[in-house]
Every structure is written in C-alpha cells, then in structure tokens.
Amino acid sequence: MELRVKEVYIGAGGxxxxxxxxxxxxxxxxxxxxxxxxSFRGKEAIAIVDISERVVERGEIGLFLETLEALxxxxxxxxxxxxxxxLASTFYIxxxxxxxxxxxxxxxxxxxxxxxxxLSEIExxxxxxxxxxxxMSLKETYFLTKAIVETGKRLKLNKYPILSKHSIxxxxxxxxxxxxxxxxxxxxxxxxKTASKAITSPSGTADTMExxxxxxxxxxxxxxxxEKVNAxxxxxxxxxxxxxxxxxxxxxxxxxxxxxxxxxxxILAKHIGVGTTHLILDLPTGREAKLKSYASARKFxxxxxxxxxxxxxxxxGVITRAREPIGNGIGPALEARDCLLILENRxxxxxxxxxxxxxCRLLNLVGVELRRAQEMFExxxxxxxxxxxxxxxxxxxxxxxxxxxxxxxxxxxxYDVKARKRGKxxxxxxxxxxxxxxxxxxxxxxxxxxxxxxxxxxxxxKGDKILTIYAESERKLxxxxxxxxxxxxxxxxx
Amino acid sequence: MELRVKEVYIGAGGxxxxxxxxxxxxxxxxxxxxxxxxSFRGKEAIAIVDISERVVERGEIGLFLETLEALxxxxxxxxxxxxxxxLASTFYIxxxxxxxxxxxxxxxxxxxxxxxxxLSEIExxxxxxxxxxxxMSLKETYFLTKAIVETGKRLKLNKYPILSKHSIxxxxxxxxxxxxxxxxxxxxxxxxKTASKAITSPSGTADTMExxxxxxxxxxxxxxxxEKVNAxxxxxxxxxxxxxxxxxxxxxxxxxxxxxxxxxxxILAKHIGVGTTHLILDLPTGREAKLKSYASARKFxxxxxxxxxxxxxxxxGVITRAREPIGNGIGPALEARDCLLILENRxxxxxxxxxxxxxCRLLNLVGVELRRAQEMFExxxxxxxxxxxxxxxxxxxxxxxxxxxxxxxxxxxxYDVKARKRGKxxxxxxxxxxxxxxxxxxxxxxxxxxxxxxxxxxxxxKGDKILTIYAESERKLxxxxxxxxxxxxxxxxx
Numbered sequence: 001m002e003l004r005v006k007e008v009y010i011g012a013g014g015x016x017x018x019x020x021x022x023x024x025x026x027x028x029x030x031x032x033x034x035x036x037x038x039s040f041r042g043k044e045a046i047a048i049v050d051i052s053e054r055v056v057e058r059g060e061i062g063l064f065l066e067t068l069e070a071l072x073x074x075x076x077x078x079x080x081x082x083x084x085x086x087l088a089s090t091f092y093i094x095x096x097x098x099x100x101x102x103x104x105x106x107x108x109x110x111x112x113x114x115x116x117x118x119l120s121e122i123e124x125x126x127x128x129x130x131x132x133x134x135x136m137s138l139k140e141t142y143f144l145t146k147a148i149v150e151t152g153k154r155l156k157l158n159k160y161p162i163l164s165k166h167s168i169x170x171x172x173x174x175x176x177x178x179x180x181x182x183x184x185x186x187x188x189x190x191x192x193k194t195a196s197k198a199i200t201s202p203s204g205t206a207d208t209m210e211x212x213x214x215x216x217x218x219x220x221x222x223x224x225x226x227e228k229v230n231a232x233x234x235x236x237x238x239x240x241x242x243x244x245x246x247x248x249x250x251x252x253x254x255x256x257x258x259x260x261x262x263x264x265x266x267i268l269a270k271h272i273g274v275g276t277t278h279l280i281l282d283l284p285t286g287r288e289a290k291l292k293s294y295a296s297a298r299k300f301x302x303x304x305x306x307x308x309x310x311x312x313x314x315x316x317g318v319i320t321r322a323r324e325p326i327g328n329g330i331g332p333a334l335e336a337r338d339c340l341l342i343l344e345n346r347x348x349x350x351x352x353x354x355x356x357x358x359x360c361r362l363l364n365l366v367g368v369e370l371r372r373a374q375e376m377f378e379x380x381x382x383x384x385x386x387x388x389x390x391x392x393x394x395x396x397x398x399x400x401x402x403x404x405x406x407x408x409x410x411x412x413x414x415y416d417v418k419a420r421k422r423g424k425x426x427x428x429x430x431x432x433x434x435x436x437x438x439x440x441x442x443x444x445x446x447x448x449x450x451x452x453x454x455x456x457x458x459x460x461x462k463g464d465k466i467l468t469i470y471a472e473s474e475r476k477l478x479x480x481x482x483x484x485x486x487x488x489x490x491x492x493x494x
Numbered sequence: 495m496e497l498r499v500k501e502v503y504i505g506a507g508g509x510x511x512x513x514x515x516x517x518x519x520x521x522x523x524x525x526x527x528x529x530x531x532x533s534f535r536g537k538e539a540i541a542i543v544d545i546s547e548r549v550v551e552r553g554e555i556g557l558f559l560e561t562l563e564a565l566x567x568x569x570x571x572x573x574x575x576x577x578x579x580x581l582a583s584t585f586y587i588x589x590x591x592x593x594x595x596x597x598x599x600x601x602x603x604x605x606x607x608x609x610x611x612x613l614s615e616i617e618x619x620x621x622x623x624x625x626x627x628x629x630m631s632l633k634e635t636y637f638l639t640k641a642i643v644e645t646g647k648r649l650k651l652n653k654y655p656i657l658s659k660h661s662i663x664x665x666x667x668x669x670x671x672x673x674x675x676x677x678x679x680x681x682x683x684x685x686x687k688t689a690s691k692a693i694t695s696p697s698g699t700a701d702t703m704e705x706x707x708x709x710x711x712x713x714x715x716x717x718x719x720x721e722k723v724n725a726x727x728x729x730x731x732x733x734x735x736x737x738x739x740x741x742x743x744x745x746x747x748x749x750x751x752x753x754x755x756x757x758x759x760x761i762l763a764k765h766i767g768v769g770t771t772h773l774i775l776d777l778p779t780g781r782e783a784k785l786k787s788y789a790s791a792r793k794f795x796x797x798x799x800x801x802x803x804x805x806x807x808x809x810x811g812v813i814t815r816a817r818e819p820i821g822n823g824i825g826p827a828l829e830a831r832d833c834l835l836i837l838e839n840r841x842x843x844x845x846x847x848x849x850x851x852x853x854c855r856l857l858n859l860v861g862v863e864l865r866r867a868q869e870m871f872e873x874x875x876x877x878x879x880x881x882x883x884x885x886x887x888x889x890x891x892x893x894x895x896x897x898x899x900x901x902x903x904x905x906x907x908x909y910d911v912k913a914r915k916r917g918k919x920x921x922x923x924x925x926x927x928x929x930x931x932x933x934x935x936x937x938x939x940x941x942x943x944x945x946x947x948x949x950x951x952x953x954x955x956k957g958d959k960i961l962t963i964y965a966e967s968e969r970k971l972x973x974x975x976x977x978x979x980x981x982x983x984x985x986x987x988x
Contacts, residue, residue: 009548010502010513010556012526019504029938032506033615033744050558054503062504064544094749097627121527122748125616129623133591250527254616255588444523 001028003061005077011065014247016047016117018081019055019062028083035084035120038063038071045070046084046118070117089113090123096130104143111147111244124251128259136261142307144261148269149311152242153219155192155274157226161366162275163191165358166267167282168300169201170290172325172434173452176282177205177233178339179355179381182390184362185231186380192226192274194236199253202437202449203332206235211336211408211446213399229392241273242266258290264304272311279308279315280362282354284322288430294319316365318358324428324456327351331442331449333408334470340405343387350455352381411440411447411470413477417484419460419493427492428456432483436469436490439480445472466491495522497555499571505559508741510541510611512575513549513556522577529578529614532557532565539564540578540612564611583607584617590624598637605641605738618745622753630755636801638755642763643805646736647713649686649768651720655860656769657685659852660761661776662794663695664784666819666928667946670776671699671727672833673849673875676884678856679725680874686720686768688730693747696931696943697826700729705830705902705940707893723886735767736760752784758798766805773802773809774856776848778816782924788813810859812852818922818950821845825936825943827902828964834899837881844949846875905934905941905964907971911978913954913987921986922950926977930963930984933974939966960985 001024008019018036020028030036030049038045038061047067056062061081063073073079092106102110110127113119119127136144165180181193195205195215206215216238217225225232237246245266252258271279281304283297291297301317308315328349329338341347342355356377363373380386395401433450441448451468454460469484471477484490495518502513512530514522524530524543532539532555541561550556555575557567567573586600596604604621607613613621630638659674675687689699689709700709710732711719719726731740739760746752765773775798777791785791795811802809822843823832835841836849850871857867874880889895927944935942945962948954963978965971978984 008504010544010546012544014526032508033748050504050506052504090749094751097623097749097751099627120748121614121616122619122745125619126623126749126751129591129620129627133593133623133627251616254527254614255584255591255620257588257591257620 001081002078003081004059005073005075005079006056006060006062007068007075008055008062008064014066014117014250015121016045016067016070017050017064018047018067019050019052021056021058021060022051022053023058025049025051028081030083033120033122036081037084038067039080040071040073040077043071048120066117087113087118089119093123093127093130096134097126099134101137102140102143107140107143108147111144111151114247115151115244121251124248128248128251128257128262131259131261132257136259138303138306141261141264141303142310145265145268145272145307148242148244148265149272151244152269152273153240155219155222155241157190157192157223157275159190161189161277163189163278163362163366164193164271164274164276165280165282165362166271168284168290170288171284171322172202172430172437173327173330173335173351174282174284174354175205175208175327175335175339175351176355176358178208178336179342179352179386180359180362181231181233182343182393183355183359183377183380183386185229185393186385186389187376189230189366190226191231192222193231193233194239194241194270194274195233196236198443200256202330202434202442203335204443205233207332207443208335208339209233211332212403213394213397215397225396229389229396231389231393232397233393234397236270242269245269260300264300264307268304268307268311268313272313276313278362278365279313280358280365281315281317282358283317283319285319286322289322314365316361318361320354322430325430325433325452326354328452329449330433330437330452331440331470332446333410334449334451337405337408337410340403340408343381343390344405345382345384409447411445411472413471413474415469415477415481416465417467417491419462419464419466421493422461423493425454425456425458425460425466425491426494427489428452429490432487432490436480436483439476439483440469440471441473441476445476447472448476460493495575496572497575498553499567499569499573500550500554500556501562501569502549502556502558508560508611508744509615510539510561510564511544511558512541512561513544513546515550515552515554516545516547517552519543519545522575524577527614527616530575531578532561533574534565534567534571537565542614560611581607581612583613587617587621587624590628591620593628595631596634596637601634601637602641605638605645608741609645609738615745618742622742622745622751622756625753625755626751630753632797632800635755635758635797636804639759639762639766639801642736642738642759643766645738646763646767647734649713649716649735651684651717651769653684655683655771657683657772657856657860658687658765658768658770659774659776659856660765662778662784664782665778665816666696666924666931667821667824667829667845668776668778668848669699669702669821669829669833669845670849670852672702672830673836673846674853674856675725675727676837676887677849677853677871677874677880679723679887680879680883681870683724683860684720685725686716687725687727688733688735688764688768689727690730692937694750696824696928696936697829698937699727701826701937702829702833703727705826706897707888707891709891719890723883723890725883725887726891727887728891730764736763739763754794758794758801762798762801762805762807766807770807772856772859773807774852774859775809775811776852777811777813779813780816783816808859810855812855814848816924819924819927819946820848822946823943824927824931824946825934825964826940827904828943828945831899831902831904834897834902837875837884838899839876839878903941905939905966907965907968909963909971909975910959911961911985913956913958913960915987916955917953917987919948919950919952919954919960919985920988921983922946923984926981926984930974930977933970933977934963934965935967935970939970941966942970954987
C-alpha cells in the first residue's frame with residue numbers, strides 16, 4: 001500500500017513507530033503492536049504500528065523521528081507499506097526460550113535485527129529473558145560478543161599494545177580509571193578508556209570525567225584525541241561501538257536484569273571495538289557487589305579469558321573483597337576532586353592503593369615485572385608525570401588543563417554525620433551510601449554526593465565527623481537526611 | 495512537576511504513553527522507556543515516556559488517547575507528573591524469572607498492574623517469559639485464574655446450571671459450537687458461549703458467527719440476549735470479562751508463546767466470568783494440534799479439573815485424536831454454511847458427529863444418561879428444534895433469522911484440486927490447509943477459504959475434486975495456488 005508521509009516529531013527511544021489510520025491498518029490487516037515494513041528509495045525500515053483516527057488521514061502514515069531518519073523520508077514523500085512477516089530471529093529467540101542452544105548465525109541474526117530496529121521491545125525482552133532464565137553457553141556468549149562487535153563501529157589505531165581496564169560495577173567511589181589511565185599513559189602506553197554513565201549508582205566514570213572535560217565524542221574525534229595524547233576517558237554510549245549492547249541494556253533496566261552472558265559480551269565487545277589487546281579486570285566481590293563470591297568471580301574471569309582469547313585479547317583480573325566504598329568522595333565532583341588530589345600527590349588512601357594494585361597488574365600483563373611496575377607507577381605519580389598526562393587528556397577532550405582541585409565546585413548545602421560514641425568503624429554500608437548520594441542529587445547534580453572522612457577500621461572519638469552529605473538544593477539535602485534518619489546501619493561503630 | 499496537557503490523537507494499543515519535552519524529561523530525570531506517574535483530580539495513570547522537541551514545549555505533556563481517557567483529562571488541563579518508582583509487581587516478575595514460586599497476593603499485584611496499564615510491554619513480556627520458561631505450579635495457576643477473573647467484569651444470570659463448551663484450538667474447521675449451542679439450548683439449558691476471533695488460524699468461532707449475526711456486545715446487552723433466548727455465540731474480546739488475559743495474549747503473539755498456566759487461566763477465567771457451572775472441553779490431540787499427545791491432554795484436563803473445583807465449576811473433557819480438519823468448509827462463510835446445513839438436517843459427516851460427541855458429554859455432565867443424551871441431541875436436530883433455536887439466537891444478535899445456506903456469499907474466485915490418480919486419501923495436512931485458507935484471504939475476507947470434498951480414508955478416482963479454494967480476489971487466489979504448487983504433502987493419495 002502506498003502512503004504519504006506525515007512527520008511526527010516524537011522520538012520513542014530508538015524504536016521505529018508508524019501511525020496508521022484505522023481504515024488503512026484494517027486494510028493491511030495489522031493491529032497495534034504488530035509491525036509493518038516501510039520502503040522508500042531503496043531503504044527499508046520495520047516499524048511498530050500505532051493507530052490513530054485523527055493524526056493521520058486515510059492514505060497517510062505518521063512516522064516518528066527514528067523512522068524518518070532510518071528511511072531518509074520527509075513530509076509528503078510516498079512510501080510503500082506492507083505487513084511485516086515474522087522474522088527468522090523471532091524463531092531463534094523462541095528456540096532459546098525453549099532452552100535450546102543457538103548457532104552462530106542465529107545469534108548474529110538476532111543481534112542484527114536488534115541493531116536494525118526490526119525487533120520490538122517485546123521481542124528483545126523475550127531474548128533477554130531467554131538468556132537470563134536458560135543461560136548461554138560459553139560458545140553462545142562468544143557468538144554474542146562477536147555479533148555485537150561486528151554490528152558496531154570499530155576504532156582502528158596503528159598501535160600495539162593497546163591497554164585498558166574495566167571494573168565490574170556495584171561499589172561506590174571506585175574511580176580508579178581516572179588514576180590508572182593517565183599513569184599508564186604517562187609511561188608511554190596507549191590506553192583508550194571508554195566508560196559508562198551511572199544508571200543506578202551515584203556516579204559512573206563518564207559522569208566524573210565530565211566534571212573536568214567533555215566525554216561525548218564521535219569515533220573519528222576519539223581517534224584524533226588518542227593519536228595526540230595516547231589516552232582518553234570518554235563515554236562509551238556516544239561512540240556507537242556496540243549499539244546492540246546499548247539497546248539490550250535499556251530493555252534490561254526496568255527489571256534490572258543482568259544475564260551473565262550479556263554482561264560478559266557487553267564488557268568484551270566494547271573493548272574489542274576500540275582495539276584493546278591487553279585488558280585488566282577489576283572484580284570486587286561481596287554482598288553488595290555484582291559478584292557475590294570469590295568463586296563466582298573466578299568463574300567469570302576464566303570465562304572471559306576463554307572468550308578473550310578468540311579475539312586475541314589478553315586478559316587478566318584482580319579479585320578483591322569489597323567491604324566499603326573505595327575512596328572518600330562519592331558523586332561526580334567529589335570523585336573528580338579526589339582523583340586530582342591523588343595525581344597531585346596530595347592524597348593517599350584506599351583509592352590510590354587500589355589504582356596502583358590494578359594498574360600494576362595491567363603493566364604486568366604487557367610483560368613488566370610486578371615489582372618494577374610498582375616502582376614505575378609510584379614514580380609517575382610522585383614526579384607529576386601522571387598529573388601532566390591527565391592535564392593533556394583533559395585539554396584534548398576540551399576541558400581546562402589548568403584546573404585545580406580547589407576549583408571544582410561542590411554542592412553548597414551540607415550535612416555532617418558525627419560519631420555518637422568513641423570506637424572503631426566496623427561497618428560502612430555501601431548500598432545505603434549510594435542511596436544517600438543519589439537522594440542528594442548525584443549524578444545529575446554534579447556537586448552532590450557523600451564525602452567519607454573515615455574508613456573501615458579507623459578509630460573515632462565522639463563528635464568526630466564520619467561523613468558529609470553535599471547537595472545543590474535544600475530539598476534534596478532534606479530528602480537525604482530523611483533517609484539517613486530512617487536507616488540504622490549506614491555506619492556502625494564498635 | 496506541573497505540566498499542561500496537550501492531546502495527542504494516537505492510540506498505542508492499550509498502553510499509556512506520555513510525550514515530554516527533552517528539558518522537562520531531563521529535569522524529572524526520566525528517559526524514554528521509563529515511566530512517570532501522572533495525577534489529575536484524584537485519578538492516576540502511569541505512562542511510558544516518549545521524548546519530543548517539537549510536539550510539546552517546555553511545561554507541556556502530550557498524552558496519547560489511552561492516557562487521556564484513564565485520567566479524564568483534556569487539552570490545557572494541568573496535571574502533576576513525577577518519575578514512577580519501581581512497582582512491587584516488577585520485583586515479583588523478577589522473582590518468577592528466577593524460578594521462585596509466587597504467592598497469591600503477588601500474582602494479584604501483577605495482574606492488577608497489567609489491567610491498570612501500569613506495567614510496560616517489556617515488563618509484561620518478562621512475566622510471560624517467566625511463566626513460559628519456569629512454569630507455574632497448579633496453585634500459582636489457580637491464583638492467576640482468580641486474579642484474571644477478579645480484575646474483570648462478571649455476567650450474573652439467575653440460572654442454574656449454566657453450560658458451556660470450549661475447544662483447545664489448533665484444528666481447522668472444528669466449528670462444533672455453532673451446532674452444540676443451539677442444540678443444547680433447544681433442550682432448555684442455558685448456554686452462553688463466548689468465543690475468540692482467529693489470530694493465526696483461518697477462522698475463529700466468532701469470525702464464523704459474524705457471517706450470520708453481530709458478535710460484539712457489552713455485558714448488559716449480552717445479559718438481555720441470554721435472558722431472551724437462553725444462549726448466545728459472541729466474541730469474548732468485546733466483553734471486558736478477562737481484560738488481563740487479552741492484554742497478556744497480545745504480548746504473547748509476536749513469538750506465539752502459550753505458557754500452559756496462562757492457557758489454563760485464560761480458558762477458565764472466561765467461563766467463570768460468565769458464570770458457567772458445567773464446562774465440557776474438546777481436546778483434539780496430534781502433531782498439528784496444540785496438545786501433542788494423549789498423555790499431555792490428560793494431564794491438562796486433570797489440572798483444569800483441580801482448578802475448576804475451586805470455583806465450583808464442574809468440568810470434563812473429550813480427548814480425540816486429530817488427524818485431519820473437522821468438517822468440510824474452512825473459512826468463515828464456508829463454515830457458517832456447513833453449520834446451517836447440519837442444523838437443517840441436510841448434511842452429515844465428521845463435524846456433526848463430533849458436535850454430537852462433545853454435546854452429549856456436556857449433557858452427561860449435568861446428569862443426563864449418555865444414551866438418552868444421544869437420542870435428545872439427534873432428535874433436536876432431526877425435528878428442527880436446534881435450527882429454530884439457532885434462528886432465535888441469530889435474531890437476538892441482530893442477524894437475519896431467515897437466512898438459508900444458499901444465501902451465504904462465498905468468494906467468486908475458485909480453484910479445484912483434483913486427484914491425479916485413483917486410490918485412498920491417506921493424508922490431509924491440517925497446517926497446510928490452514929495456510930491455504932489464510933492466503934486465500936480467510937478470515938478477513940469472509941467468503942474466502944477451502945472446501946474439502948473428501949476426507950481421510952475416502953476412495954477417489956483420477957480427476958475427482960478433492961478440495962476447492964475460494965477467494966474474493968484474484969490476487970489472493972493466485973497466492974494460495976502458488977503455495978499449493980510449492981507444497982508437496984497437502985493431500986496424499988495411496
């Protein structure tokens with residue numbers, strides 16, 4: 001059926017939507033939630049059908065922004081519309097729901113259709129549910145990784161080796177990338193770090209870096225930055241390196257599902273996409289981390305090693321026990337300030353120690369003997385080489401290279417939590433501190449968050465400040481304080 | 495945040511959608527696919543967020559038809575909008591995805607949120623996937639049935655007993671309801687039959703009945719019809735008796751999933767909703783039927799009996815082996831004509847025999863001895879009582895009570911399939927015949943379909959007509975013929 005395009009200026013979050021008049025939909029025999037195939041000048045898009053009696057007349061088709069773009073069509077263009085037959089990929093998704101193993105081309109077909117917006121949210125949800133309930137074998141996970149890489153853009157650098165690090169999230173403040181990347185780069189290595197923004201945590205590496213510089217770049221801009229300064233800390237979401245992964249994660253969010261296979265493929269695909277040859281994983285384990293036990297972390301690491309090998313990616317991991325937040329500041333500005341202080345060699349503590357631990361293992365992975373790696377790492381920070389490199393990165397990413405920790409604006413509304421008795425800090429609840437920081441406005445309000453004056457095992461006197469909440473508005477500070485009063489076990493002194 | 499309503503005349507197939515300006519969405523910290531809670535004069539709706547820069551300005555919120563209706567809001571009304579917290583039901587859905595058993599109030603919460611449009615398509619898909627991959631226990635299935643019944647409308651008739659029948663689909667032409675309902679009603683019993691329309695089959699009972707009368711009624715109109723003639727054959731989808739079920743089925747369709755628990759709850763809820771006290775199930779089994787084996791049909795039946803008992807529903811079933819289509823005509827008009835011919839006592843064959851088999855077991859369920867039931871059933875048809883009752887039903891549903899089989903219009907484009915050799919019909923492929931009828935235009939084109947001149951085991955001479963394809967357009971007839979030529983095993987003669 002030929003229909004005349006009407007532009008609908010609504011974006012539906014990456015999915016294609018077409019609005020049909022009731023009569024045309026009935027003639028085509030399609031209902032809402034079903035799909036049509038739209039063709040225009042050699043381009044094709046598959047769109048979910050919405051029905052209207054008023055937005056479009058008979059003979060018209062309303063196209064949402066994504067669909068207009070996919071087709072390159074404009075108001076008044078004539079497009080050809082037919083009902084969409086069931087895609088082969090839907091049969092493969094069903095096959096997986098039934099618990100059967102998928103073949104390489106079947107996984108590829110599913111991923112291609114996700115990237116091409118040919119599968120609806122419902123169908124992608126079934127795919128996520130299938131991998132969550134029926135699990136994916138290592139082989140399937142490898143196919144998934146490969147498909148995600150191949151349907152995305154690639155960064156091609158003429159360098160070897162290309163280093164990177166990745167933390168398996170879940171622990172507050174764990175901002176080691178901002179220490180490791182400039183330090184390793186200052187030693188002459190190439191280390192392009194793509195990072196995520198926070199979804200449920202108080203701040204992602206990309207949110208924190210954004211306090212100091214831009215983090216959204218296209219793949220060509222990224223190449224320029226790395227060629228100039230050998231490193232970067234950018235937001236992975238802007239790069240289109242693993243677009244399937246981004247789409248799948250959006251469907252996982254409503255139920256916070258994280259099928260292990262998808263998590264593995266997601267991590268690996270993003271690093272393979274930027275050409276990483278040596279990758280160190282930071283695997284915090286514990287009740288509040290994503291990985292609950294040492295055994296599960298070891299299994300996860302060995303699986304990733306197996307898959308990494310297929311892509312010539314050398315991979316190792318540092319498994320740590322996470323019992324409290326890493327670092328003092330939690331929230332973009334507070335974290336950025338701490339990282340600058342560490343690189344200025346003015347701050348010590350567990351964030352610096354952890355960065356060193358992971359960073360040295362990364363150097364070890366490219367052949368540097370461990371004791372030597374530790375010396376190199378320390379010296380780079382102490383001599384200000386890491387700081388100099390960090391300032392170069394900030395400048396290359398359009399930030400102010402001369403920024404000092406004192407320049408970083410922190411929220412003006414504050415509240416101190418003080419010790420009610422003397423003793424030792426025996427518990428700092430990572431989850432509750434994350435919620436506190438979120439309620440105070442983090443990561444949206446860059447200056448909001450929580451600052452820890454004390455860490456686990458430290459002695460306190462009655463009245464000592466344990467933590468300070470920072471907010472950019474009084475209302476949000478009040479909300480955080482209200483939560484603080486309700487929760488009993490955020491800080492325990494014994 | 496207070497926002498001004500802008501009406502968007504788009505229906506999104508039952509889900510609530512709200513369009514926010516990019517700046518407002520960012521201020522609220524919601525992204526596409528996330529949800530907001532909208533309040534207006536004591537009413538609340540939860541809507542999925544779409545983003546626009548042009549359809550709505552800052553301070554405006556675009557509401558799709560369903561959301562406008564749910565809130566009773568109009569253009570320029572001021573509504574209160576806040577980000578929607580994660581609903582408890584999403585935790586229960588995740589619990590089921592993890593394979594844990596749900597409690598009664600948890601199932602109720604999920605079903606309530608589905609009916610109230612508070613769960614997105616993604617979340618409902620996760621629920622379907624959970625019941626598909628992790629199965630529901632009998633107890634959970636009972637809870638699901640109860641929740642679906644209680645969230646829907648009920649038909650209250652002051653009668654006892656109230657009979658009904660239900661066929662578990664999958665076999666072409668199995669239109670026994672149009673024979674059983676008038677026959678049983680002619681014997682003085684109340685039998686309100688709610689039926690479905692075809693989704694993937696060539697015709698549902700409601701499609702076939704629609705050839706002779708209206709089938710879409712509200713629950714009050716339905717009550718009037720039954721009080722007048724003691725029976726009805728109407729489309730269940732128009733009654734709002736089990737709205738949760740309808741919504742779930744729409745989410746199942748893209749992958750044609752049919753979790754057993756959902757199937758059971760769906761059947762039972764619809765009958766309990768109209769007050770059925772005695773229900774006979776028709777359970778065809780076979781390679782091409784929904785139930786593949788006798789054992790699985792028996793298990794299904796015993797499960798349904800167990801659940802039925804909790805609702806004081808007396809239930810039994812007739813398990814048959816399905817090896818070919820039931821009846822001659824396949825497609826709305828062809829089926830309606832056959833049913834009229836049978837009630838006029840002018841046609842015999844397997845459709846009449848099967849209707850008798852199932853109808854008599856229904857009479858047996860209300861205490862009529864089986865041999866006596868057979869006599870009553872035969873006599874009602876032979877004496878024209880069933881026909882008279884059928885005409886009353888047609889009239890009560892707004893059709894022409896004097897219609898004759900010859901008046902029913904059949905598609906004018908035809909193609910005969912003839913025997914290429916003499917022998918016996920050894921195979922009639924139910925699935926392929928269904929596709930033939932669909933390609934010819936059934937059920938949308940009422941006059942389209944397939945007519946079987948021969949059944950399994952019948953002898954044929956070379957050149958005998960085996961089946962005729964009917965279509966309302968040449969194009970569709972051509973499509974059906976093309977399929978016919980490609981498929982080898984539609985009819986086998988030995």
